[in-house]
Amino acid sequence: MNPTRRPRTPAVLAATLAAASALFLTACETLDGRIEQFQQDFGKATLPSIAIGECTNLEGTPPEEEEVTHIPRVPCGTPHKWEAYAELQLELTADFPGDEALTSQADDFCWDEFFAFAGIDYEDSELEFFPLTPTEDGWKTVRDRTVTCLIGLEDGGITGTLKDAQR
Structure with missing residues (x-):
């Protein structure tokens, strides 16, 4: 005896298609999240970086030929030298x-x-700035x-943020 297949109704087909689509989208979102996390972890593992608003006691303004390999972070509420205040992403291509x-x-x-950050023109400020830039190898x-x-003073002694400090 051959069982007869019942034709699928449009409602059953629509439900099956919706379930398959949801499964596919969930898989894509998971993969996107994993790729993004890998890129973040990879960047953290290989490039020294500091986020806007974070502070550091990075020694000196590095000469152009010197490569920064580590940026020690310190709480901005403790004495520090520099604060990251702006970031520019250059073209990948x-x-x-x-x-x-x-x-x-x-x-x-x-x-x-x-x-925009310090609330005072650079020419009128006691503060210094210097950029951290990519190396050719990086x-x-x-x-x-x-x-x-980075904004701050080579001699340090800054406590708190320099945002709108007007100094």
Whole structure:
């Protein structure tokens, strides 16, 4: 005896399609989340970084040829030297522009962002700034395209944020 298959009704087909779509979307979201987490973990493992609003006692303003390999973070409520105040993401598809061009672009960006953060023009401020820029090796091997601007005083002694400090 051959059982006869009943034709599927549009409602059954729609329910099956909806369930399959939901399963597919859930799998995609999970994969996207894993890829994003991997990229974040990979970046944390290979590139020194500091988030906007975080503070550091990074020693000195590094010479252009010196590579920063570690950025020690400290609570902004304790005495510190520098605070990250702006960040620029450069084009992923661009070729490395060269150290001089990159430094010039970074200086211009940090200069332009200084007033918005500190509430005073750089020329009138006692504070200093310097940009952390990608190296050519980081640009090519790990696609580092982040310029981070630091504001503060080389001598340190800053407590709290410099946001709107007007000094």
